[in-house]
Amino acid sequence: MSKEAPLSVSERQFILEALRQDARLDGRGPDQFRPLSITFGEEYGHVKLQLGKTSLVVRISAEVTQPRDDRPFDGLFQINLELSAMGSPAWENGRSNDLEAYATHVLDSVVRRSNALDTESLCILKGVSCWSIRADVHVLDFDGNLTDAACIAIMTGLQHFRRPDAVVKDGQVIVYGVEERVPVALNITHKPLSVTFNSYNDGKNIIVDATLKEEQASEGELVIGINNGGDVCFVSKFSGAPVDAMEVVVKSNVALEKVKDINTKMEKAMQADLAKRAKKGMADLSRAENDR
Amino acid sequence: MVGPTASLSTLNRADGSASYKCPATGYDVLGAVNGPIELPARRDALKPEDATVEVFVKPGNTTAGVGERYVEGILRSVLGKVILGRERGFPRRGVVITLAIVGGDAVERGDSYLTILPALLHTSLLALLSAAVPLSMTFSATLLGVTKSGEIMPDLSAADAKTAVSRHVLAFSSKNHLLLNESEGRFDFNTWEQVRERALSICQELTMPGSDGDVAMGDESDGSKVDGFVRETVEDRLRRDYTWKIDS
């Protein structure tokens, strides 16, 4: 039960032959993402993302905790991805698989270790207390390109999330409720996203945002993590057939274009949602606090 | 009082799925059912003639712990009784039910899991219906709290549940049999008897099963009545799936 059903010979040959003719099963071009939809739940940092038939929910949460001994000025940030049988019958509940480990590694590198979230700003009182931010990824439907979809959703969530305000008074940490003080946004230093490329036919065809069937037919993949400014923060040629070095350079440009495009969409969706929240007014805001 | 909202077959990959939102507690639960499928590790379970039911509860923003395992046990025993695991294609296979709490506050470690239990039960039922897993009956569940003054409160919020002296989750089958009773806190037998009656009337102020079957379900079932609401959700989806048939 731990593996997706293998592709049949016919399917594999067809996908490869179609790509030779620059055709994909859903009629997309090689550098085209599937339709992306980002919506938000009731709480801050609750993102529902749909990329074609891949869909997931990301929830961001914060709690006050003690910083690590070796990093007294730093807050904590953790990305938690657990694949359950909901996303695909091939995934067994409560047991991790290769995809989970791989996706976690990519997300960790692109979002956390590139310091997209400024963890120093999460410090409340040196060595005593800090914020711990947690991103939980729930995969609802898996149809390929899990990492890019999760990356977009986490970055959206981090920008959308508001944590309660906290101050230090006479050595005491006071956390204010949402109705006492306006909750604060997290400090985002840059907006990196991952773009996954899959290669076919000895590297002659390279596509973005592969579906599950396309991923299964792929000979190798290349992941590039890049931000709006064009700074590459992650490159991984993790497995499969080799890719020409020049392709990595060429594809970095494609990735940059995609990231700019997605970040614009993300910004739009978020502004629309925040405007809607502002309209709803304080009444709702305080109700949200009561629920807490 | 706003009734719960739900929709069926919301996911693509799972064999059956449902999303369920309970307004009183704010919980938003997604359920997925896969079955019948092969469970490699547990092929020859204790009952080889029966299907194995697996339940997995995934909290929204914490790691699963003891509380989840505990509630999984409750769900497994209730659902195991309702699922007809001996129907064709099911013996020795597994029915895997995955429930993700995608909205609402996390149940803090050590806090009562009863507040979310009705939502989990309803989501599982709807997802099982969506996957067309054979069931002997449907059921409905409700959460009631008893205050210090001995008053029985329906539609508890998470905060109400904390202040209540005792909390009770009761589930009744569509034939009005008591399927599940989980109680917490201090209460005496008389209180429980009152709670049971109240819960039964909440779960059952519903379309009467069977007798109601041939009447086209209309406005008679309002959302807060749990069983009627299950029926409504199922009918909505079936009508949508079969528009081609109904219209012609």
Added chain:
Amino acid sequence: MSTPLILLPGDEVPSNHLPSTKSNPLKLGSGVRLLSQPSTNSAASSHVLTASQAGILTTDAKRNTVSLQSFSNRRYIPTTNDLIIAQIHHSSIDYFHCIVTPHTAQALLGQLSFEGATKKTRPMLNRGDLVYARVSSVGLGAGAEVEITCVNPATGKAEPGGLGPLTGGMVFDISTGFAARLIRASSSSADHGDAIDGLVVLSELGKKLESSGGFEIAVGRNGKVWVDCSAAGDTAIKSTIAIGRCLQSTDDNNLNTTDQKKLVTKVLREMKLSS
């Protein structure tokens, strides 16, 4: 049918909805089961039919059957005489072991269960090859094995036509409910013109792609459609993709007949297959 009767598990099937022919016994389809009820009233019938899944009650007076049609995305459970598309997983001395639905036990296909197959002429199928087959038996009891065949044992022919290995082409995944509709639609008279089960997508595609060579199609009840346009020459790949997109979109969005026609025109234009 104007007001469909929708039942939930545990609901009794009202007896006035059952086919009334008394001559031959009533056959129970999926989702309906017979319960004997110890009744106090001796005059009442001691058996009741109850639903075991949610669905629309469907009766067939001609064949005297009653069943419940449930949601379309459910998992396929092998039933005798269903046509399916199976994928070879591995072979043993006597059998090919085939995947019918992912993550369930493999079905057995006899090495000689093909038209005209003998020990010397049997097809050599490898892992990943596809066959169009009929479910010949589902066995009894727990852990029984599903057997499938590509030949009618009575005649030795590949009946119904088209059974056997599927080479080339492409397989698209669809819901099991849609697969059942497609089978009914394509098996009833092909040039019927009218929509069968609310489906015109296939006949519409057939009309539009006829000039370029047409296409072959095989629908498996297990939620798979095999499409091959190799007769179309240069546009084979594009035509196949177009057909797959039309079928999946009709399934996903539950399109009505007008929208199906619009979709076919739109997709064919997008794929540059029609003017």
